[in-house]
Amino acid sequence: MLWVMQRKQKVLILLCFFLTLTSIVLRYSYHESSSMYYLNILHGWSDSTLPNKPCACEHCVSEAHTSPWFDERFNHSIRPLMSENTVLSEDTYIWWQMLQRAKDPANLTAVMKELFNIIPSKEMYLDWGASRCRKCAVIGNSGNLKGSSYGSQIDLNDFVFRMNRAITAGYEKDVGSKTTHHFMYPESAKHLQANTSLVLIPFKTLDLQWLVSALTTGNITQTYTRVLAKITASKDKILIINPTFFKYVDDNWLENRGGYPSTGFMTLIFAMHICDELNVYGFGANSEGNWHHYWENIGGGAFRQTGVHDGDYEYNITRTLSSIGKINFFKGT
Structure with a gap:
C-alpha cells in the first residue's frame, strides 16, 4: 500500500508541474500576442500589411515603417x-x-x-x-x-x-x-x-x-x-x-x-x-x-x-x- 501512495504522490507532483508550465506558456503567448496586436494598432498595420522587405537589396528605398x-x-x-x-x-x-x-x-x-x-x-x-x-x-x-x-x-x-x-x-x-x-x-x-x-x-x-x-x-x-x-x-x-x-x-x-x-x-x-x-x-x-x-x-x-x-x-x-x-x-x- 505504501508504494501505491508514493506513486500517486509522484503523479500528482508531475501533474502540478505540467499545469504550472502550461499556465506560464499561455500567459507568455497571450502577452506576446497582445504586444504585437497593440504594435500593429500603433503603426496602422494589419495581418496583410506587416512590414516585409519589399526587395532583395540590403536596403530597399520603398520599405515602409522606417521613417x-x-x-x-x-x-x-x-x-x-x-x-x-x-x-x-x-x-x-x-x-x-x-x-x-x-x-x-x-x-x-x-x-x-x-x-x-x-x-x-x-x-x-x-x-x-x-x-x-x-x-x-x-x-x-x-x-x-x-x-x-x-x-x-x-x-x-x-x-x-x-x-x-x-x-x-x-x-x-x-x-x-x-x-x-x-x-x-x-x-x-x-x-x-x-x-x-x-x-x-x-x-x-x-x-x-x-x-x-x-x-x-x-x-x-x-x-x-x-x-x-x-x-x-x-x-x-x-x-x-x-x-x-x-x-x-x-x-x-x-x-x-x-x-x-x-x-x-x-x-x-x-x-x-x-x-x-x-x-x-x-x-x-x-x-x-x-x-x-x-x-x-x-x-x-x-x-x-x-x-x-x-x-x-x-x-x-x-x-x-x-x-x-x-x-x-x-x-x-
Whole structure:
C-alpha cells in the first residue's frame, strides 16, 4: 500500500508541474500576442500589411515603417508613367495646363491616341517584388562632379538616369559613360543613342504634340521658345511622365514650393518609385559654393534659384532622404 501512495504522490507532483508550465506558456503567448496586436494598432498595420522587405537589396528605398516623414510623402500606388489608359482628374488636368499657361490646348484624348500609336502603349516598371534588386544612379549636372572620379562606380548601376543637356563625352572618368534613361522636356531636348530611353516630362498637351512631330513630320519648331524639329531616339524606348505623378511630386514632396519641380528632382522621385537601391550624384553646389554645370566654367549661384524652382528646398529634401537611409548621396568635389 505504501508504494501505491508514493506513486500517486509522484503523479500528482508531475501533474502540478505540467499545469504550472502550461499556465506560464499561455500567459507568455497571450502577452506576446497582445504586444504585437497593440504594435500593429500603433503603426496602422494589419495581418496583410506587416512590414516585409519589399526587395532583395540590403536596403530597399520603398520599405515602409522606417521613417514617418517618408511614409507621409511616399505613395507607391501613384503611377509614374502614362499609358494609353491614363485618365487625368479635372483637378490634375487644370493644374498641368497652367504650369506654362497653355492656351486653347488640343484635345488630350486625341493627342494621346496619336502618340501611343507611335510609342509603346503599356506602362513599364511594374515588376517590383521581394526577389528584385534594381540598383540605380541619378546623375545631376552639378559642377561638383568635376574631378570626382565617380565614373566607374556610376556605370555599375543597372539603370543610370541623366537629364536635360547632360553630356558624357570627355567627362567619363567623373560622370561615367552609361545612360539607360534620359529625362527631358521639349525645350531641353537632345539626340539620344539607340539604347537609351527618352523620358519626356510634359508640361502641357503641346509637349505631347511636339513629341509626335519630332518623331514624324517635324512640323512643330516652337513652343514658348524654339525647339528641335526632329530628334534621334528609339520609338520603342520612349516613356512619358504621368501628369498625375508630376502633381504628386509637387504636392507631397515639395508642398507646392516654387512653380513646379525641377527635372532633377522629378528624376529623383521617379527613381525612388521604380528602383530598389538608389545612388545620387551631382546635386547641390561644389566645395566652393558654386552652382553650375560640370561641363561649364562658370561660378556663382545662377542655377540655385531659377525663378520656377526652389533649389534650396529640393536640395534639403535630398539631404533628408540621405540622412534617413533612403538614398546614398555622393557630394562630389
